[in-house]
Amino acid sequence: MPYAHSRNEHGERQDLVAHLKQVADLAAGYAAPLGAAEMARFLGLWHDIGKFDQAFQRYLLTSEANPRHREHVDHKAAGAGVAQQHQSILSLLMRGHHGGLGTPGETQTWLEKWGGLPGSMEARRQAERALSDLQPIGELSFPDWALRDPTAAELFLRLLFSALVDADFLDTERHMRPGSSVRRGGQTDLAELWERFERDQGQLSGKRGDPVGEARHAIYQTCLAAAEDPPGIFRLTVPTGGGKTRAAMGFALRHALRHGHERIIVAVPYISITEQTADVYRYIFETAGDRAPVVLEHHSAVTPAEGEEFEPEQIWSRLSAENWDARIVVTTTVQLFESLFAKSTSRCRKLHRLARSVIILDEAQALPPRLLTPILDVLQQLSAHYGTTVVISTATQPTFDVISAFAAVQTREIVPDPGRFFAVLKRVAYEWRTDPALSWAEVAALMREEPQVLAILNTKKDALALLDALDDPMALHLSTLLCGAHRRRVIADVRLRLAAGEPCRVVSTQVVEAGVDFDFPLVLRAMGPLDGIIQAGGRCNREGLLTTGRVIVFQPCDGSMPRGAYSIGHGLAVGMLKRGAVDLDDPGTIGTYFRELFPMVKTDRGGIQQLRARLDYPKTASEFRMIDESTSVVVTQYGTAEERKSVRDVLERLRIGTAEAGALLRRLQPYLVSMEWHRAQRLERQGLILPVMSGLGEWMGDYDRVCGLVGQDPEPDALII
Structure with missing residues (x-):
């Protein structure tokens, strides 16, 4: 035999x-x-x-x-x-x-x-x-x-490939690890999930009589009505604080039940939002009696290398890779789109699950402009040929129709005339301090005027400079200088301080702008792209508890700026401000901004569409990078003594070699920080990074309790946003 x-x-x-x-x-x-x-x-x-x-x-x-x-x-x-x-x-x-x-x-x-x-x-x-x-x-x-x-x-061949390799992996797993195979399945059906969602939402929606509560209820009801529409591509344009996370899920569940979709995939730009969103959905959907988890949170920071079949570490890490066999998947746009343009079996494996799914692209304005043409092309193909419904969800709705790949696509607005809700939910006043520019000492002085204040900077370098000028031992910091577990605890600490009315001064990068639901009475935002400024306003007076919150937009004297489309967007916003064409409470303003921005940037900078047409899968995968640099990740020694010991134990097992590498790597995810490859190489030569395996190192330098992975290295912005 x-x-x-x-x-x-x-x-x-x-x-x-x-x-x-x-x-x-x-x-x-x-x-x-x-x-x-x-x-x-x-x-x-x-x-x-x-x-x-x-x-x-x-x-x-x-x-x-x-x-x-x-x-x-x-x-x-x-x-x-x-x-x-x-x-x-x-x-x-x-x-x-x-x-x-x-x-x-x-x-x-x-x-x-x-x-x-x-x-x-x-x-x-x-x-x-x-x-x-x-x-x-x-x-x-x-x-x-x-x-x-x-x-x-x-795309057809890639999805067909996905169906094959997932089937191969699963049958191999059934033989090699029958216990793992048995643990798969047992999913709660969507009808039951809708009942759970409706019960939970019924405790909130329509219970507040203030303008914010009434607007959220109206938006939610409008989303349920729109769910009856045929599958396709939708826009959900809701102002910050309008209950978008729940309203989008309500639409997706009702739409899936009505039209036979099998799962809901929520893709967000940052891991910090993934964690927040997954927590919200777990609270709503998961119960102690479920045979399997309902919500899959997937944002792998380390992808094991590909290899031939009988390399033990590689075959077992593949077998433990996620294939998105869940009713609700919360992931990052990096994971979603880099998989859609991947060549590897482990990344492609999940892709067939996108057919007959509802994909919610939350904070869609954060998609990198240099990749919009291939991204929009695959989205319209998923919708046109594979029964996928796509929801483009944001308060700052991009005008994707000016890009050729999306020009002929018929998109539908879930909430008609969204401008009326922007008017109702107007909760902040914008103050412009762009001329003259402010020194870090002057910005720090503005922060000291309020016990609760959030400052958002364009780069990590600027954030550290402002923290230094602020000189507040109780101040908090948020950026990707912090590992995921650290960011999560800082976010929880911020919420506790805000709720208790305690002093809470936070200096952050734009990592908080897309979906982190803070509610500060005062927000300072360094002059930047227009969508970033509007998103910053969404962290101010979010619940409408104040008559008016304050957002101060300032130009820093010594500020730095990310390159590419971000810098172009900053210049465009400055120009619109000089023309007096800025009403940040009018969604038409952001539409004008994006209509001017997209023709100014290359939306297929790597020539990915030509590579795809030639079926050059390796080159397509190497050129399509959501993060515009080759990256390495390092494991930090953050957390309690027990956590640090657990990390050390995992690292030791990885160094020795183990058949459980995939599962061990996932245990390390909360303690990882990504950085540009060239910087990682330099730090390794300096003895600050100790190699563990390909693409993964152990950080041997200091890890600051506030600022995270800083200290010996002079280039904080070489770490990835």
């Missing part, structure tokens, strides 16, 4: 024919929403037929007896050869199901080398005898729209 995988924890090997049939059935089910069930079924049958080769069977048994044994025995070319007979481009998926997607040219060269070897040809003959349905009767054809549009074909 030929085997697919070696002995599991029960001493059993996996029958190859059973594995092929199981993967075929799973892949067909996953690809049904793609309109490609039959094609996926055959990919599942073909993917491992190279394992019929006697040389591979000997290698399998030798490796089982001696785990250190290493030998390259190809098992992919046989399936790729069969695929090429029926639809040549499918051989690219066969080759990529271990190791990731390549290019058509690379695949053809590889297949010419390996496909005609005696072992590969014999494996195909053995597969024909073992599988009566190995060959399709009819043609395996692409959808017409994929034939007409090369970028549509590129």
Whole structure:
């Protein structure tokens, strides 16, 4: 009997024919929403037929007896050869199901080398005898729209690849780790989740008689009514403090129930908001009696490297990777979109779950302008061809229709005439201190005038300079100089101080602007892009408890500025201010701003659409980076003595080598700080970073209780926002 995988924890090997049939059935089910069930079924049958080769069977048994044994025995070319007979481009998926997607040219060269070897040809003959349905009767054809549009074909192949590799991983997991397989599933259905949501929302919505409460209730009811509309692409334009997080979920649940969507995916720009949003949804949806968690929070800061099948650390970390098999997924836009343009199996694995889902893009104005053309293209394709509904949600709604990839897309406004709610929820007055510019000492003096005040700066360098000028031992700081666990505790501390009426002075970067629900009586915002200024205003008098909150927009004398679109947006905002064309309570103002901004920046700076049209998956993946630098991550020694000991134990296990690397890396996530690769290399040479594994190091320098990872290094802004 030929085997697919070696002995599991029960001493059993996996029958190859059973594995092929199981993967075929799973892949067909996953690809049904793609309109490609039959094609996926055959990919599942073909993917491992190279394992019929006697040389591979000997290698399998030798490796089982001696785990250190290493030998390259190809098992992919046989399936790729069969695929090429029926639809040549499918051989690219066969080759990529271990190791990731390549290019058509690379695949053809590889297949010419390996496909005609005696072992590969014999494996195909053995597969024909073992599988009566190995060959399709009819043609395996692409959808017409994929034939007409090369970028549509590129996404179709990537989603089909996703269905295959997820099916392969899951059936392999079922054999190798049956306990893990049993723990999957048991999801609460969407109807039950709607009932839980409605009960919880009923305790809040319509219970306040003040303008803020009435506006939130009206917005929520409008969202429920709009949920009856057919699937497509929607805009949810709601002023800050308008209850957008709950209203968007209400729309998504009702819409999913009405139109048969399977899950809701909420993507936000920053990890700090991911944590906040996931906490809100867990409180609403999860109960002690659930068989499985309802809310999956996924924002991996470390992605294990890809490798060949029998590298133990890599195969087990892949098996533990998330595949978004949950009703509600809360993730980052980095995780979502870098997966949509990825080549690796671990990142692509989840993508088939996007079909027949509702995707909420929260704080959509934070999407990087230099990537908007490819991002908008895949969103419109998901909507047009895969039954996905997309909600573009923000108080500062970008005019994406001025970008060619979105120009012909019909988007619908969930809340008609949103300007009326901006007028009702006007809770702050803006004061402009841009001429003359202010020194850090003058900004610090403004902060000392109020016991509760938030200052938002354009860079971490500026934030540290203001903290120094403020010289307040009780002041707090928020930026990505802090690890996730530290940021989370600072955010909780801020909320406690605000609620108790205690002094609370916070110096932050723009990390707090997109969705962190603070409520300060005074906010200072360094002059920057217009959407950032409006978002900063959303952290002031959020609940409308004051007659009017104050937002002071100032120009710092010695301020620094991020490059690229951020700097262009700053200049555009300055120009609009000089023209007197700034009414920050009118959503039309931000529309004008984005209509002027987008033509001034390259929205496909890396030529990603051309790379996609050529099916160059490796180059597409390398060029599509939401963070515009190669990054490394370091593990900090933050937290209680117990937490620090736990981190040290995990690092020791990773250094020794373990089959549980993926799970261990997730345990480290709260203690990670990302930084630009070139800076990490310099600090490693200085002895401040001790390597743990590829892309991951241990921080050996100081970690400040307020400022986080600073001290010896002079470039705080080389850390990633």
